[in-house]
Amino acid sequence: MTTKKRIKVIMAKPGLDGHDRGAKLLARVFAEAGMEVVYTGLRQTPEMIVDAALQEDADVVGLSSLSGVHNYFFPRVVELLKEKGLDDVLVVGGGIIPEEDVAGLRKAGVAAIFGPGTRTDDIIKFIEDKISGT
Secondary structure: OOOOOOOEEEEEOEOOOOOOHHHHHHHHHHHHOOOEEEEOOOOEOHHHHHHHHHHHOOOEEEEEEOOOOHHHHHHHHHHHHHHOOOOOOEEEEEEOOOHHHHHHHHHOOOOEEEOOOOOHHHHHHHHHHHHHOO
16 A cells, blocks of 8 residues: 655745745645645744745745735745755745736745635645646
8 A cells, every 4th residue: 555645845935925824724635635744933034934935844935924025935946945955845835926927936936826825725736737747
């Protein structure tokens, strides 16, 4: 019998953004979908987020930003993951992110940006497909 490895997700709120309702909701949704989730809490630095990913052997880092800091923090997390040899960790983002910023974030290594109104089933499927390699 083959046991399927549970996907491990780090959910993080980088910067000074104090609104985490969406991040907490997604953490619960991911857990209900069978993923193992660690929510790092508010006001995380990129270094704190990457340290959590390393310590927890994460498959995914989910970043949430509502305060306009995504163009700095999201790429910085990707950069630090690479420096730590965690190139295989999938980085996804969400929150209030202007459409004109998405291409730059994708170019920086963020696999996907999910804005308000994205169906949670679509986010789960994206993560599962990327982690399973399909």
